Amino acid sequence: MEVLREKQEFKIPFRDIERGALTNDSYTMGIEFLNSTMVPGASVVLGVEGRISAKNEEVINLIKSFVSLNDNWDDNNAREIPIQTISQAIEVVEELNAHDIDVYFTSPGPNQEILLLLKNGLNELELIIYPDKQKFVKFEKNEFVEQGNFDLEMLHVLVALF
Amino acid sequence: MKDGEEIVDLDANFYRRVYRSDKRYIIKQTGRPTSRAFSPSPKDEGKLSVDLTSLTTPEVSVLDDNRFCLWEFSNVLIRGIDLRAIYNPILTEEQDGFNNPAHCLVIGIEEEDESKAGILARNARRVV
Numbered sequence: 606m607e608v609l610r611e612k613q614e615f616k617i618p619f620r621d622i623e624r625g626a627l628t629n630d631s632y633t634m635g636i637e638f639l640n641s642t643m644v645p646g647a648s649v650v651l652g653v654e655g656r657i658s659a660k661n662e663e664v665i666n667l668i669k670s671f672v673s674l675n676d677n678w679d680d681n682n683a684r685e686i687p688i689q690t691i692s693q694a695i696e697v698v699e700e701l702n703a704h705d706i707d708v709y710f711t712s713p714g715p716n717q718e719i720l721l722l723l724k725n726g727l728n729e730l731e732l733i734i735y736p737d738k739q740k741f742v743k744f745e746k747n748e749f750v751e752q753g754n755f756d757l758e759m760l761h762v763l764v765a766l767f
Numbered sequence: 768m769k770d771g772e773e774i775v776d777l778d779a780n781f782y783r784r785v786y787r788s789d790k791r792y793i794i795k796q797t798g799r800p801t802s803r804a805f806s807p808s809p810k811d812e813g814k815l816s817v818d819l820t821s822l823t824t825p826e827v828s829v830l831d832d833n834r835f836c837l838w839e840f841s842n843v844l845i846r847g848i849d850l851r852a853i854y855n856p857i858l859t860e861e862q863d864g865f866n867n868p869a870h871c872l873v874i875g876i877e878e879e880d881e882s883k884a885g886i887l888a889r890n891a892r893r894v895v
Contacts, residue, residue, distance in 0.1 A: 679786040680834060682810040710794050714803035722794070722801065731802060733881055742802070742881045747889045749882045 660707040661698050664721075668694050671713045683715035687736050694719040694734045696757065704761050723767065730767045743767070774819065774852040774871060779842040781817040781852060781871060782828040783891065787836045798893075800838060802885035807876060815873035815887075817852065822869035829895045838891035848886055850875040 657665065671686050678685070698708055698721065709724040714733070721732040731742040732755065741763060742752040755763055785792050785804040792804035807815050818828045820839065829837040845852060850873050857867040876883050 679792070679808075681784075681786060681808045681816075684809055710796065710801070712794075712801040712803050713791055714806055715808045716806065718803070720801055720803050731881070731885060733802075740879075740881050742885050744885060744889065749886055752880070752882050 657699070657702050658705075658707055661702045664708040664711050665695050665698055667711055668698070668719060671719065674713055678713075679715060681715065683713070684717050686713055686717050686719060690717060690719060690734060690736045693739075694721065697721060697732060697734060697739075697760065700757050700760050701764065704764060706764050723764065725767055728767060730764065768854050770854060770856060772854045774842055774854060777843050777846070779852070780820040780839055781842070781845075781873070782820055782823070782825065782894065783815070783817050783838045783840065783887070784829060784835045785838055786834065788834050793836070800888045800891065802881070802888045804838075805884040805887040805891070811872070813874075813876055813878060815876060817871050817873055818867065818869040819852075819854070819871050820869075823867075825894045828869065832895050835895075836893060837895035839894045840887055840891045844887070844890055845873055848883055850883060 668691055671691055672688060674683075674685055676685050677683060694711070698711075701708060701721075701723070706723065708721050709729075710722040712720045712722070714720055716735070718733050718735045721734070723730040723732065727746045729744045731740075731744075733740045733742070739755050740752065741755045743750040783805060785800050787793050792801055793799070794801055805815065807813050820828075825837055829835050842852060852871045852873050855870050855872045857870045859866040
């Protein structure tokens with residue numbers, strides 16, 4: 606990725622913490638300010654907003670492969686996963702990606718669900734997407750902490766506290 | 768032991784057979800099972816199918832170690848999270864033709880409770 610070394614100005618958008626969305630306000634700062642004041646000798650690396658991280662892209666591709674799972678795919682009567690559930694799981698991954706969260710692992714389940722496992726040190730957050738509901742389960746140092754339902758709107762709050 | 772009898776022995780342990788082909792139930796980074804591997808299958812109607820270790824061996828319980836791996840957890844663990852195991856022997860012709868006198872069912876898993884599967888997965892020990 607190309608590193609900017611010449612004088613540049615950047616417009617840094619503000620993010621509404623509660624809503625998790627970018628606002629129309631922004632702050633302009635020059636690269637010399639960043640280098641001399643914040644991190645001397647630092648370089649600014651630009652990324653493309655909305656780009657899926659390599660890890661999340663791998664997870665999304667794996668989720669897409671679940672469409673090939675037929676009934677009894679685990680030799681123990683696991684049911685096939687509806688295409689709509691697969692789409693919902695991908696949506697959740699994309700929303701996580703928008704908040705710079707990488708999914709650690711994904712797994713299909715026996716009851717048409719898809720598990721997304723997030724990991725932050727010794728803390729783990731399970732997001733379980735069923736055809737008719739979405740559940741979360743939180744673990745800290747392998748100990749169960751909390752569980753409940755979630756939707757896309759509250760997802761950023763859930764992962765912010767993770 | 769009678770069919771339907773609750774396993775109260777605190778020294779009892781159970782095997783849980785986990786499908787491992789394609790590593791779908793196994794976290795590739797750690798080799799540990801996901802909670803989905805300890806979630807009741809549709810045919811078990813909310814009950815978790817396990818084998819009582821004292822009535823079987825790992826080689827018998829795993830059925831086919833090319834397709835499955837075997838995880839063990841204790842009766843202390845399941846009773847500690849308000850679950851119970853009941854003896855549920857399976858006769859030949861009932862389950863794919865396999866006679867399974869060690870078969871038990873872990874009961875008490877509520878449909879909306881996802882925590883139990885995760886707790887079992889995180890505390891199980893791999894045997895095969």
